[in-house]
Amino acid sequence: MSPMELTPETKAAVVTQGLTKRFDRQGAVTNVDLSIAEGAVYGLMGPNGAGKTTLIRMLATAEEPTKGEIYLFGDRLVAGADNLRIKQYLGYLPDDYPLYEDLNVWDYLDYFARLYHLKNPGRRHRIQEVLELVQLTSKRHSRINSLSRGMKQRLSLARTIIHEPILLLLDEPVSGLDPLARQQFRDIIRVLQAAGMTILISSHVLSDLAELCTAIGVMELGCLVESTTLADLYNRLGQRTISIFLLEGVEQLQDCLKNQPGVEDWQINYDQGDQPNSAPGTHCSVIFSGSPEDSANLLRNLIYAGCRVSQFHCQQEDLESIFLKLGHQQVS
Known part of the structure; x- marks a missing residue:
């Protein structure tokens, strides 16, 4: 299928052309053409094994495509290159990212802020800013192993956005969270969208996608079988x-x-x-x-x-x- 059409005044944050990934001749993602507009919240849905995680990992530069092209904000990802400039755009939250349980919340964020070469006093201000956003300011000195699952997930999101990315890739971020924790996470995503961030989020909790997303993609057996605005989907099939x-x-x-x-x-x-x-x-x-x-x-x-x-x-x-x-x- 062709990518979702963008209006002339809309710029693309993500474009893929013929994106394909095979593992030992087994196709995980096949010939995906995808367009995501700047500022969109794009929901990626599909059953387990549909290829959602593999697609997100390729966009996040964690997996190289077998073939096909990826463009992020007009810049092409080059296979085998470090793509450092493009990686600065990205914030990637996998569904199984480990936390350093023995650290406290502040030291954990400070460690990643240093990895992104944030310097004081800006680094300290940025950590305070993201802690306030994810509602963990009161837990700044708490050890990570004392946090609830929802708090840990919000901390992971804080780590993901510490360097102020403009494209956020979230793989099943609300999986396993209770209703209150999911609502808190959704509220944070809305704040990030309002700040102009482009967000791709995959989820099995379809009600979360309906509340958050402006556009939807559906994957089946490695193929993107639907990509459209949420309003169009409701008009055609709802x-x-x-x-x-x-x-x-x-x-x-x-x-x-x-x-x-x-x-x-x-x-x-x-x-x-x-x-x-x-x-x-x-x-x-x-x-x-x-x-x-x-x-x-x-x-x-x-x-x-x-x-x-x-x-x-x-x-x-x-x-x-x-x-x-x-x-x-x-x-x-």
């Missing part, structure tokens, strides 16, 4: 549903639905008052493809027709369901 709860007016409701633009189908269920989170009376679930204006007009028409509406809300099909649809499309 099914929207309107839930309507009535106290009375079922006949008027059905008359309105028959003539309403965007209404594909509907189902009516009675006596829902004993169900959790439901209103008493009648519940109608409407499969809807119309615009937000069509939805507003439907509600207005129901009220004008005399329907006593107690609840009316739209629901977008979740990313996990869309991902399963994509899988079925590839099989068929």
Whole structure:
């Protein structure tokens, strides 16, 4: 497939052309053409073994391609070269990066800041800055082995951004974290995006990608089978549903639905008052493809027709369901 198209005013942070990686004649990544716009949060999803980690490792210069080209902010990665200038752009967080458990938090970050040749007083200021960002200032003198899993992951992220990269590559960063830790991590990613950083993040927790990402890539068996904006994916494959709860007016409701633009189908269920989170009376679930204006007009028409509406809300099909649809499309 061709790379996701970028608008003329949008610059590319990442471009790959025919990117391929084989291990002992076994293809891990095959002929991937990828474009990621500057400032995007690009979510990479796919099952285990799909090639996500290998692709990220090639972008991070941790793995050399068998063939193909990689361009980061217009600069080409040269096989066999040190690519030092390009590496300055990068912050890479693998899914299994070890921590030095016997160090305290400050010394750990100071060690990596020195590796990136940060000098005082700027080095000290940068460490304080990233500790504040990842909400670990109070743990600056704590030994790493005393931190929770979520704190350790935030510390790993602090280490990844200590040198102020402009491209962040995160491989399964929320794997194994509890809901609160995942939310804290997502909040940090939003701050980094707001600061202008381009972020590629892979995850099996698809709800996290839906909340964070502006674009999505789907990998299957080493191939990039989908690469598009999240909005386009929802428009093409996502099914929207309107839930309507009535106290009375079922006949008027059905008359309105028959003539309403965007209404594909509907189902009516009675006596829902004993169900959790439901209103008493009648519940109608409407499969809807119309615009937000069509939805507003439907509600207005129901009220004008005399329907006593107690609840009316739209629901977008979740990313996990869309991902399963994509899988079925590839099989068929």
